[in-house]
Amino acid sequence: MATRTRHPERRQEPLSRERIVDAAVELLDTVGESGLTFRALAERLATGPGAIYWHIAGRAELLAAATDAVVAPALDAADAADATPQEAIRTLAGDLFDAIDDHPWAGPQLGRAPAPPPLLRILEGIGRQVQALQVPEAAQFTAACTLLNYILGVAGQNAANTGTxxxxxxxxxxxxxxxxxxxxxxxxxxxxxxxxxxxxxxxxDREEFLAGIDLILAGITAGR
Amino acid sequence: MATRTRHPERRQEPLSRERIVDAAVELLDTVGESGLTFRALAERLATGPGAIYWHIAGRAELLAAATDAVVAPALDAADAADATPQEAIRTLAGDLFDAIDDHPWAGPQLGRAPAPPPLLRILEGIGRQVQALQVPEAAQFTAACTLLNYILGVAGQNAANTGTxxxxxxxxxxxxxxxxxxxxxxxxxxxxxxxxxxxxxxxxDREEFLAGIDLILAGITAGR
DNA sequence: GGGCCAGCTGGAACGGCGTTCCAGCGAACC
DNA sequence: GGTTCGCTGGAACGCCGTTCCAGCTGGCCC
Structure with missing residues (x-):
C-alpha cells in the first residue's frame, strides 16, 4: 500500500479506491444517479473503464461505497454524553437527514446490499437510545425498526422529489x-x-421530518 | 376501441395498454425489475419493441402503470363503515403490505413519478382516518405523512431484502x-x-410492520 | 366497389451502458 | 539486468431503452 518512490511525485496521482469513490460522489452530486457512468468516471479520472475495475467490483459496489462515504460522517458524530435519548435520536436523525438532503441519490441506496454497513450502524445507533429509554426488551426491536423504516421512507421520498x-x-x-x-x-x-x-x-422538510420522529418517540414512550 | 370483425377471432388478441401492463406485471413477478425488458416483453406478447411504444411512452410509465395495477386493489378495498379509525388504518396498511409482499418490485416505485396516483391515494386514505381520530388540524399533515413515510420505508426495505x-x-x-x-x-x-x-x-414481517403502525398511532393519539 | 387514409404493427438500427479482455508499462525484486 | 507482477487504459462484447419507418389492415368516402 504505502509504496514510496524517490521521485517527488508520480506523473499523476495513482488510482485508488478512495479517489474513485470521491470522484463518484462528485459525479452523483452533479448529475444524479443515472449520470454515474464508468465512462464518465473514467474520463474524470483521466483513465479507462478497465482500470476502475481493478479497484472496485462493479457499479453496485461503487454506489454502496459512495453512499457509505457520504453517510458515515453523520453516523460518526459522537453522541453527546449529556443528551437525553430523545435528543440523541433527534440529532442522529437530523444529521442523517442533512446528509441525504445534500446527496439525495444516497437515500434509496441506504437499504440496499446484503449487509450494508450504514443500515446496521443506523439501527445500532437508534437501538442504543431505545434501550436508554427503558423500553422493555421485547419491544425494543419494533421501536428501533419503526424509527429506522420511517427514516428510510423519508430518505427515499426526498430522492424521488429532487429527481422530479x-x-x-x-x-x-x-x-x-x-x-x-x-x-x-x-x-x-x-x-x-x-x-x-x-x-x-x-x-x-427538515422540521416535518423531525416532527415525525417525535411522533414515533411519543408512541414508544406512551405506555410508560 | 371496440372494433368488430366478422371473423370469429383476430389471428391474435390485439395489443392494448392493459395487455401490455398485465404482461409486464407477470414479467416483474417472475424475474424482478431488472428483468422487465422491452425485448422480453415484446417476445412474450409476440410482437416487436416498437409496437409497445405506440401504447406506452417508455419504461418509466410502464413501471408506474404496473405498480398502479398491483396496488390499486388494496386501495379500492371499501373501508368498513363500522371500523374505528385505527382499525381502518391497520387494514389499509395491511392490504398495502400484502400487495408489496406479493410484488416487491412495486415498493420502490410507490414514491416515484411527478404526481403518482398511488401515493396520493394512500395519503388520502390515511389522512381521512387521521381526521376521524380528532387530530387537531395543524397536526394532521404531520401525522399522515409520518404513517405514509413509514409505510414507504417498509415497502422499499422489503424489496431490498427479497432482492438479496x-x-x-x-x-x-x-x-x-x-x-x-x-x-x-x-x-x-x-x-x-x-x-x-x-x-x-x-x-x-407483517406483524412487525403492523406493530410499527400501532406505535405511530399511539404517538398520534398520545397527547389526546 | 375501389381507392384512400389513419391506426397500428414489428423488425431494424442507433447510441450508450456495464462489463470483460488483454497488450503493455513501469517499478520492485532476485 | 532480466523477470515478475501490480496496475493501467483502450478496444470489444452483448444488452439495454428508444427511434424510425416500411408495410399491413380494416373502416370510410367517393
Whole structure:
C-alpha cells in the first residue's frame, strides 16, 4: 500500500479506491444517479473503464461505497454524553437527514446490499437510545425498526422529489406547484389532501421530518 | 376501441395498454425489475419493441402503470363503515403490505413519478382516518405523512431484502442467516443489534410492520 | 366497389451502458 | 539486468431503452 518512490511525485496521482469513490460522489452530486457512468468516471479520472475495475467490483459496489462515504460522517458524530435519548435520536436523525438532503441519490441506496454497513450502524445507533429509554426488551426491536423504516421512507421520498424537480426551479416554486396541484384535486376523491395542500407552501422538510420522529418517540414512550 | 370483425377471432388478441401492463406485471413477478425488458416483453406478447411504444411512452410509465395495477386493489378495498379509525388504518396498511409482499418490485416505485396516483391515494386514505381520530388540524399533515413515510420505508426495505435472497432459499433460512450474521458482529460496536438478533428468527414481517403502525398511532393519539 | 387514409404493427438500427479482455508499462525484486 | 507482477487504459462484447419507418389492415368516402 504505502509504496514510496524517490521521485517527488508520480506523473499523476495513482488510482485508488478512495479517489474513485470521491470522484463518484462528485459525479452523483452533479448529475444524479443515472449520470454515474464508468465512462464518465473514467474520463474524470483521466483513465479507462478497465482500470476502475481493478479497484472496485462493479457499479453496485461503487454506489454502496459512495453512499457509505457520504453517510458515515453523520453516523460518526459522537453522541453527546449529556443528551437525553430523545435528543440523541433527534440529532442522529437530523444529521442523517442533512446528509441525504445534500446527496439525495444516497437515500434509496441506504437499504440496499446484503449487509450494508450504514443500515446496521443506523439501527445500532437508534437501538442504543431505545434501550436508554427503558423500553422493555421485547419491544425494543419494533421501536428501533419503526424509527429506522420511517427514516428510510423519508430518505427515499426526498430522492424521488429532487429527481422530479427541474434544476432551474427553486424550492418555493416547487412547493407552490405541488400545493396548487393538490388544491385542484377532485373534492370528492381527495378531501383530506385538499385540506392540507395549503400547509405545503409554508412547511419545512427538515422540521416535518423531525416532527415525525417525535411522533414515533411519543408512541414508544406512551405506555410508560 | 371496440372494433368488430366478422371473423370469429383476430389471428391474435390485439395489443392494448392493459395487455401490455398485465404482461409486464407477470414479467416483474417472475424475474424482478431488472428483468422487465422491452425485448422480453415484446417476445412474450409476440410482437416487436416498437409496437409497445405506440401504447406506452417508455419504461418509466410502464413501471408506474404496473405498480398502479398491483396496488390499486388494496386501495379500492371499501373501508368498513363500522371500523374505528385505527382499525381502518391497520387494514389499509395491511392490504398495502400484502400487495408489496406479493410484488416487491412495486415498493420502490410507490414514491416515484411527478404526481403518482398511488401515493396520493394512500395519503388520502390515511389522512381521512387521521381526521376521524380528532387530530387537531395543524397536526394532521404531520401525522399522515409520518404513517405514509413509514409505510414507504417498509415497502422499499422489503424489496431490498427479497432482492438479496437467493430464489432457492426459503424465508426461515434467510432469517436464520441474517440472525447469525448479526450475532457475530463486534460486541463493542454493535451491542444492541446483537441483543435483538435472536428475535429475528421468530419474527413475522407483517406483524412487525403492523406493530410499527400501532406505535405511530399511539404517538398520534398520545397527547389526546 | 375501389381507392384512400389513419391506426397500428414489428423488425431494424442507433447510441450508450456495464462489463470483460488483454497488450503493455513501469517499478520492485532476485 | 532480466523477470515478475501490480496496475493501467483502450478496444470489444452483448444488452439495454428508444427511434424510425416500411408495410399491413380494416373502416370510410367517393
Amino acid at each position: 424537480v427541474q434544476p432551474g426551479t427553486d424550492r418555493a416554486e416547487f412547493l407552490d406547484a405541488v400545493a396548487t396541484t393538490w388544491a385542484r384535486l377532485d373534492p370528492d376523491q381527495y378531501p383530506f389532501t385538499r385540506t392540507v395542500a395549503g400547509q405545503l407552501r409554508t412547511h419545512d | 435472497v437467493q430464489p432457492g432459499t426459503d424465508r426461515a433460512e434467510f432469517l436464520d442467516a441474517v440472525a447469525t450474521t448479526w450475532a457475530r458482529l463486534d460486541p463493542d460496536q454493535y451491542p444492541f443489534t446483537r441483543t435483538v438478533a435472536g428475535q429475528l428468527r421468530t419474527h413475522d
